[in-house]
Amino acid sequence: MSDIVELSNYINGEWRQAICEHWIEDYAPATGALIARIPCSSREDVDAAVTAAQDASHGWASLSILERADWLDKIADSLEIRAEEVAQLESLDTGKPISLARSVDAARSVANFRFFAEQGREFQAETFEMSDATNKVLYKPVGVAGLITPWNLPLYLLSWKVAPALLMGNTVVAKPSEMTPMTASLLAEVMEEVGLPIGVFNLVHGNGLDSGAPLTSHPDVDLVSFTGGTETGRQVAKSASSGFKKLSLELGGKNATIIRADVDLENMMSSIVRASFLNQGQVCLCGSRILIHETIYDSFVEAFLEAVTDMTVGDPSDEETELGALISEEHRDKVLSYIDLAEEEGGDILCGGGAPIGIPSAFENGYWVSPTVIDGLAPDSRCATEEIFGPVVTLHPYSDDEEAIEIANMTDYGLAGSIWTADAEAGSLMAEKIDSGMIWVNCWLHRDLRVPFGGVKNSGVGREGGRWSLGFFSEAINICIKH
Numbered sequence: 044m045s046d047i048v049e050l051s052n053y054i055n056g057e058w059r060q061a062i063c064e065h066w067i068e069d070y071a072p073a074t075g076a077l078i079a080r081i082p083c084s085s086r087e088d089v090d091a092a093v094t095a096a097q098d099a100s101h102g103w104a105s106l107s108i109l110e111r112a113d114w115l116d117k118i119a120d121s122l123e124i125r126a127e128e129v130a131q132l133e134s135l136d137t138g139k140p141i142s143l144a145r146s147v148d149a150a151r152s153v154a155n156f157r158f159f160a161e162q163g164r165e166f167q168a169e170t171f172e173m174s175d176a177t178n179k180v181l182y183k184p185v186g187v188a189g190l191i192t193p194w195n196l197p198l199y200l201l202s203w204k205v206a207p208a209l210l211m212g213n214t215v216v217a218k219p220s221e222m223t224p225m226t227a228s229l230l231a232e233v234m235e236e237v238g239l240p241i242g243v244f245n246l247v248h249g250n251g252l253d254s255g256a257p258l259t260s261h262p263d264v265d266l267v268s269f270t271g272g273t274e275t276g277r278q279v280a281k282s283a284s285s286g287f288k289k290l291s292l293e294l295g296g297k298n299a300t301i302i303r304a305d306v307d308l309e310n311m312m313s314s315i316v317r318a319s320f321l322n323q324g325q326v327c328l329c330g331s332r333i334l335i336h337e338t339i340y341d342s343f344v345e346a347f348l349e350a351v352t353d354m355t356v357g358d359p360s361d362e363e364t365e366l367g368a369l370i371s372e373e374h375r376d377k378v379l380s381y382i383d384l385a386e387e388e389g390g391d392i393l394c395g396g397g398a399p400i401g402i403p404s405a406f407e408n409g410y411w412v413s414p415t416v417i418d419g420l421a422p423d424s425r426c427a428t429e430e431i432f433g434p435v436v437t438l439h440p441y442s443d444d445e446e447a448i449e450i451a452n453m454t455d456y457g458l459a460g461s462i463w464t465a466d467a468e469a470g471s472l473m474a475e476k477i478d479s480g481m482i483w484v485n486c487w488l489h490r491d492l493r494v495p496f497g498g499v500k501n502s503g504v505g506r507e508g509g510r511w512s513l514g515f516f517s518e519a520i521n522i523c524i525k526h
């Protein structure tokens with residue numbers, strides 16, 4: 044019992060329990076053990092956080108962008124000192140391998156604050172000259188930002204929103220996923236440690252309906268940035284629309300990985316496997332449909348299966364582990380139900396399909412699915428077009444570039460994709476015809492934080508990243524001065 048942590052909300056610079064005194068339990072995905080309780084916040088808690096953010100708005104907005112950039116650096120410094128703690132908490136709370144939590148979650152969270160601090164220092168508002176007038180563009184804060192984040196990359200995605208929101212002069216109410224609350228609380232501790240002015244950053248724990256929905260529909264929240272599932276995104280869009288809030292939605296994906304006949308498989312295979320299974324396939328950018336030129340289909344499948352079955356699945360705290368557990372029992376069951384569906388749809392399970400064999404007894408109650416590869420499915424089958432968000436990949440042959448593009452565009456999603464080829468020019472031309480926000484050629488998740496990030500179709504609305512984030516988290520105002 045003593046190892047179970049009780050987390051609090053952070054509102055107006057104070058640590059508070061939910062007014063209703065109800066709790067939500069948080070489990071470690073690798074073992075199924077109860078590790079924390081978080082406040083099951085409701086409308087009253089959200090109201091208090093929004094009021095605190097509103098009260099802090101004027102003071103924060105009156106700082107210059109350079110002063111706010113300095114605050115982001117202070118936050119980054121303090122977070123960096125606690126990087127190992129971030130990695131340990133993230134690995135425990137999500138079930139992901141510690142090596143990944145260190146190299147991606149902990150490192151990138153610090154990098155996000157530093158990156159946006161730098162963006163603030165380089166920021167130049169435009170002027171547009173006319174023959175008889177000068178137009179100045181001002182970037183004003185939007186106001187109170189409601190930030191809602193998912194469980195797959197908890198602090199990484201939260202910092203991706205908090206940093207530009209603060210930089211542009213907004214105050215924040217953050218609502219992290221109830222399944223992974225640990226590092227959001229750590230971030231609130233960092234805000235307190237560095238002495239960020241009271242009310243500028245507020246944290247409300249809780250579930251989607253009781254605390255997420257009151258935040259997105261709150262009349263005094265001016266902007267909503269949401270990352271999560273497409274269906275939830277639809278509800279968030281509805282609830283934010285009546286107040287005409289600025290809205291950014293980063294939603295799901297069903298991304299194609301296109302393997303052309305001229306691919307250098309020997310050098311590219313490890314990256315293709317990483318694109319398929321990073322974070323147990325629980326990254327919205329993962330390539331969950333691999334389209335393979337028919338002339339190399341058999342040789343690709345053989346090499347791919349060899350690489351996939353070679354991956355080390357198990358204890359997330361072991362440095363050698365490559366794949367950990369899925370986020371929850373419910374999510375594990377959803378992923379398994381898609382594997383059952385694949386069999387009904389005529390697919391062959393080439394590897395995986397259930398819990399890893401021989402998992403140590405300490406992990407028997409965790410939520411495990413070993414990496415699963417399926418072929419024989421029609422490219423328009425449900426398993427090949429719906430988001431599974433787990434370690435499950437379907438394989439499909441194609442005959443020429445046009446057919447690959449047609450299959451890639453066959454889903455309601457349009458987030459990302461990758462193309463693997465010795466002919467980078469041909470890959471780039473193909474990329475232009477794919478209906479997705481981001482396409483990588485001969486790489487995957489190779490992120491330059493200056494570029495636009497976001498999806499088309501059911502993958503979302505709006506772009507974040509670099510100047511797109513600065514634009515989204517501000518109101519551009521034009522002042523036209525006649526000479």
Ligand code: TXE
Pocket residue numbers: 191192193194195218219220221249250251252254255256259270271272273275276278279293294295296326327374430431432
């Ligand atoms: O996410 P939800 P879930 C996909 C993936 C997954 C599916 C559902 O396919 O299987 O979404 O996952 C908060 N108003 N992705 O149910 O519900 C919630 O508390 C306001 C892709 O876990 O979208 C959490 O903080 N907020 C995705 C956040 O929304 C609400 C990553 C995300 O939870 C709310 C995660 C409401 N009505 C899942 N309901 C990606 N794009 O990376 C819930 N929330």
